Amino acid sequence: xxxxxxxxxxxxxxxxxxxxxxxxxxxxxxxxxxxxxxxxxxxxxxxxxxxxxxxxxxxxxxxxxxxxxxxxxxxxxxxxxxxxxxxxxxxxxxxxxxxxxxxxxxxxxxxxxxxxxxxxxxxxxxxxxxxxxxxxxxxxxxxxxxxxxxxxxxxxxxxxxxxxxxxxxxxxxxxxxxxxxxxxxxxxxxxxxxxxxxxxxxxxxxxxxxxxxxxxxxxxxxxxxxxxxxxxxxxxxxxxxxxxxxxxxxxxxxxxxxxxxxxxxxxxxxxxxxxxxxxxxxxxxxxxxxxxxxxxxxxxxxxxxxxxxxxxxxxxxxxxxxxxxxxxxxxxxxxxxxxxxxxxxxxxxxxxxxxxxxxxxxxxxxxxxxxxxxxxxxxxxxxxxxxxxxxxxxxxxxxxxxxxxxxxxxxxxxxxxxxxxxxxxxxxxxxxxxxxxxxxxxxxxxxxxxxxxxxxxxxxxxxxxxxxxxxxxxxxxxxxxxxxxxxxxxxxxxxxxxxxxxxxxxxxxxxx
RNA sequence: GCGAGCGUAGCUCAGUGGUAGAGCUUCACCUUGCCAAGGUGAAUGUCGAGGGUUCGAAUCCCUUCGCUCGCUCCA
Numbered sequence: 001x002x003x004x005x006x007x008x009x010x011x012x013x014x015x016x017x018x019x020x021x022x023x024x025x026x027x028x029x030x031x032x033x034x035x036x037x038x039x040x041x042x043x044x045x046x047x048x049x050x051x052x053x054x055x056x057x058x059x060x061x062x063x064x065x066x067x068x069x070x071x072x073x074x075x076x077x078x079x080x081x082x083x084x085x086x087x088x089x090x091x092x093x094x095x096x097x098x099x100x101x102x103x104x105x106x107x108x109x110x111x112x113x114x115x116x117x118x119x120x121x122x123x124x125x126x127x128x129x130x131x132x133x134x135x136x137x138x139x140x141x142x143x144x145x146x147x148x149x150x151x152x153x154x155x156x157x158x159x160x161x162x163x164x165x166x167x168x169x170x171x172x173x174x175x176x177x178x179x180x181x182x183x184x185x186x187x188x189x190x191x192x193x194x195x196x197x198x199x200x201x202x203x204x205x206x207x208x209x210x211x212x213x214x215x216x217x218x219x220x221x222x223x224x225x226x227x228x229x230x231x232x233x234x235x236x237x238x239x240x241x242x243x244x245x246x247x248x249x250x251x252x253x254x255x256x257x258x259x260x261x262x263x264x265x266x267x268x269x270x271x272x273x274x275x276x277x278x279x280x281x282x283x284x285x286x287x288x289x290x291x292x293x294x295x296x297x298x299x300x301x302x303x304x305x306x307x308x309x310x311x312x313x314x315x316x317x318x319x320x321x322x323x324x325x326x327x328x329x330x331x332x333x334x335x336x337x338x339x340x341x342x343x344x345x346x347x348x349x350x351x352x353x354x355x356x357x358x359x360x361x362x363x364x365x366x367x368x369x370x371x372x373x374x375x376x377x378x379x380x381x382x383x384x385x386x387x388x389x390x391x392x393x394x395x396x397x398x399x400x401x402x403x404x405x406x407x408x409x410x411x412x413x414x415x416x417x418x419x420x421x422x423x424x425x426x427x428x429x430x431x432x433x434x435x436x437x438x439x440x441x442x443x444x445x446x447x448x449x450x451x452x453x454x455x456x457x458x459x460x461x462x463x464x465x466x467x468x469x470x471x472x473x474x475x476x477x478x479x480x481x482x483x484x485x486x487x488x489x490x491x492x493x494x495x496x497x498x499x500x501x502x503x504x505x506x507x508x509x510x511x512x
Numbered sequence: 513g514c515g516a517g518c519g520u521a522g523c524u525c526a527g528u529g530g531u532a533g534a535g536c537u538u539c540a541c542c543u544u545g546c547c548a549a550g551g552u553g554a555a556u557g558u559c560g561a562g563g564g565u566u567c568g569a570a571u572c573c574c575u576u577c578g579c580u581c582g583c584u585c586c587a
Contacts, residue, residue, distance in 0.1 A: 010580085019523050019537080031560060031577045092584070094514060103584075174513095181585085202587075237513075237585060244586095251587060307587095314581095321587065362587035380547080402548080423545060452539095456547030463547095472546065485546070492547070 003286035004408065006389050008375040010313050014242060016405070017371065020465050022046065023243060035239030035247035037364075042465055045415035045446060047250070047367050051229050053281055053412055053512045054252045054361070058227040065225035065254065066218050070206025072231060073187065073197050081336035082205050082329065084182060084198075091152065091176040092237075095164040102165065104176035107151040109162065110135060114145070119170055120162045122151060130165070138168055152176065183233045183247075199233035204358060206230075207255045208329045211341050222343055222354055223266065225256035229363070241314050243364050250363035257343070257354035260327070266357045267304045267324040274308060274320060274359050280512070282370055282410030283319075287311045291318070301328035308361075310369040319369060320361035327353040374407040374466055380492075407466030408490055412512040416467040417445035421458050423474040425451040434473040437484070437499065441471075444503065445510060463489055469506060 017023040021040035025032040039047055059067045079085045091104040106125045110132065112118035119139045123131035132143045154162065160171045183199040186192070200206065207214075207226045214226055229252045239245045258266045271290065278288055291307040298305055304324040309316045330353045334341040344351045377390035379401040390403060397403040411417065418441055422434035431451060438449045448467060450458050455472065462470055470487040477484055477499075484502065487494045497505060 014579095015523060025578075028578090032579085034578070092513085094583090232587075234586075238583095240580090240585090242579095249587070253587085318587070360587060365587065404548085421546095426542095426544090454544055454546090454548065454550095456544095457549075459546080460548045475545070487546080494546075 003284045004373050004376055006376040006378075007392055008313060008372055009392065010242060013313075013371060013375055016375065016407075016464070017043070022371065035236060035245070037243045037246055039367075042415040043367070046370065046409075046413060047363060049413040049415070050281065050363055050366050050370070051250075051252065054277070055227070055229065056512055057277055057280075058225070058254060064220065064223065065227050065256070066214065066220065068207055068210060068214065068226050068228045069230065070203070070210060070228060072200050072233075073185070074200060074206060074209065076197050077336055078205050078209055078333075079182065079198050079201075081332040082208075083332070084201055093151075093176040094174045095167060095172050104151050107165065108148050109151050109154055110143070110146040111149050111154070112141070112145055113147050117161070120154065120158070121146075122162055122165050122173065124165055134163060134168065138163065181234045181236070183235055200230075201234050202232050202360070203228045203230045203251045203253045204255060204360065205329070207253065208333050208341075211257075211330060211333075212339065215343065221346065223256060223258040223262070225254050227252070227254045229253075241312070241317075243368050244312070244314070244317060246364055249365075251360060252363055253358065253360045256357040256359070258357060260352060260355045263303050263324045263326070263355050263357070267306070267322065270357050270359050271306050271308075271322050274322060274361075278308065278319075280410070281366075281413050282408075283310060283366075283373055287373065289316060299323075299325075299328075301326050310365075310373075312369065312372055317365075318362075319365045320359060322357065322359045325356050325358055327355050329356065330354065370409060370413060371407075374409045376406050376408055378404050378406060380404055404460055404463055406463040406489060409466040409468070411468040411510040414466045414468050414510075415446065416448045416462070416465065417469065417510045418506060419448040419450060419458070419462045419467050419470045421449075421455065421470055421472045422451050423455055423472055427475075429478050430473060430475065433478050437471065437473060437502075441503070441506070445506065459487060459492075468509060471502065 020042055022043035024038045024040050026036040026038045027033055055067070058065045093102055093104050093107075095102070102124075107122050108125055108128070110121040110123070110128070112120070118141070121131040121134050121139075128148065135141045135143050135146055156175050159173055159175065162173055163170045164173045182201050185197055185199060186195040187197045188195050207228055211226070230250065231248060232251050233248050236245050236247050239247055256266065256270065275285075275288060275290075279285060287310055289309040289311070291309055293305040293307070302323050302325050306322045307318045308320040308322065310319050330341045333339075334353065341353060342351050343354050379388040379390050379397045380403075381387070382400055382402060388401065390397070407414075420434055420438040420441065422430045425431055434451070435449065438447055441447045448462065450461070452458070459470055466489070468489045470489075472485040472487065474485065481498070483496050483498050485494045485496050486502070486505065
């Protein structure tokens with residue numbers, strides 16, 4: 001598959017998504033709310049198709065993975081065990097002068113060893129040179145009289161003497177504030193601290209917490225996986241880029257449990273496996289990237305992590321993270337809950353806590369990537385000639401051409417699979433035949449029936465929502481041969497075939 | 513959260529103190545016999561929301577919400 005050579009702007013895409021019913025701002029009539037989005041009639045089909053392609057590839061086309069649907073609110077101790085309560089927050093502070101924002105845990109301070117009233121100099125971890133220069137210039141001091149301490153160890157009442165990383169004035173830094181990224185709620189009608197619970201920030205922990213139950217019910221042998229699709233919630237500091245960073249989002253996560261020591265090969269296997277899947281749903285190699293995390297960027301328990309990225313119009317961004325997490329999660333839950341989460345190898349009788357490979361994908365991000373990749377504007381010659389890729393931002397097609405907007409979804413994820421069109425609507429028999437064909441096809445696929453307007457206009461309308469096939473019933477169909485014309489969205493070419501062969505033909509193109 | 517810009521019909525936008533507009537879209541009918549934008553008719557807005565100034569506010573002021581960009585973060 002080739003990458004789309006039309007580089008859509010987000011404005012054009014957002015406009016189409018609203019106009020055609022893919023994505024709406026949530027609660028729009030009340031002014032919307034930052035970081036939450038609704039999927040309209042077409043968007044919901046698109047998303048369901050993404051999820052069902054994933055679910056099929058995980059749980060149906062292979063025997064070693066089973067599914068799970070765990071609750072969104074879990075026991076609060078799950079999030080203590082997972083580390084989210086302790087770690088899933090970033091203390092941040094702002095500089096009033098430069099308007100810079102810093103993560104407090106990444107800032108260190110040069111502090112005078114003996115003079116408690118001396119100015120202090122904050123700097124980014126690992127970049128102490130500018131601060132050292134400021135010691136000489138601003139404080140006229142000697143760097144050797146200063147020591148490095150963490151910003152978080154500086155008492156708040158001393159911030160007046162603190163000079164920020166990008167300024168020479170003291171007292172411009174705000175106090176660090178914790179940004180807890182988990183949504184908090186209360187279980188039961190009374191709001192008491194003992195009732196505090198969290199909306200899950202990831203679906204993965206539901207899998208780990210049910211590891212024991214799943215093992216004892218399905219008798220799977222390592223390596224095996226548990227897959228889950230579901231909503232997750234994060235109080236993102238600043239949601240951005242359309243639906244890309246939403247506060248409520250949907251994940252597709254697999255925990256693939258493996259024998260310790262096979263982590264590297266299994267990790268590599270899943271990276272390849274997932275990239276193949278992206279190709280199948282319409283994200284071509286040319287637009288996809290791997291970001292392999294270096295050792296120093298890994299969580300302490302992880303042995304490898306590779307992000308899968310897509311070239312969005314607003315930058316190359318992550319769709320999925322594939323992490324080799326060792327046995328950190330199961331060990332944590334075993335220790336916190338006091339329940340054994342071990343696996344006994346039926347052949348060797350050996351007992352161990354499996355390691356895990358975690359491919360964790362964002363459904364909404366994949367949907368957005370597919371929309372970006374599918375969007376294309378073309379200039380179609382009125383007579384003979386080549387179809388051109390439209391110039392981005394061009395208002396109209398050049399002389400002799402007309403414009404068409406087409407969503408080139410992979411057929412398996414297109415919201416509608418087939419449009420059934422009577423050539424004209426003022427002939428009863430023709431309309432009845434088309435309507436009957438629609439009733440037949442609609443039992444297997446999401447289909448669209450349209451009899452209004454000129455046939456060409458109807459084709460274009462389907463192009464704009466990405467329907468891969470249009471089936472047209474004409475006079476010959478009813479008078480002569482019981483054949484229909486099938487028109488391809490991308491090439492606009494037509495083939496004529498008997499209605500009897502239609503379902504097989506469609507299935508070959510459209511089914512995942 | 514901070515800074516900058518923006519918010520008028522489903523979409524794209526015009527309108528800068530005096531009765532809210534255009535194009536496209538949508539709907540109906542006609543026309544149409546395989547690639548849209550022919551004809552006729554119709555629908556659509558508390559000008560993002562709240563408050564203030566004014567005889568009068570889409571327009572000026574304040575507040576707020578949302579969107580975009582930067583700092584920051586992530587599936």
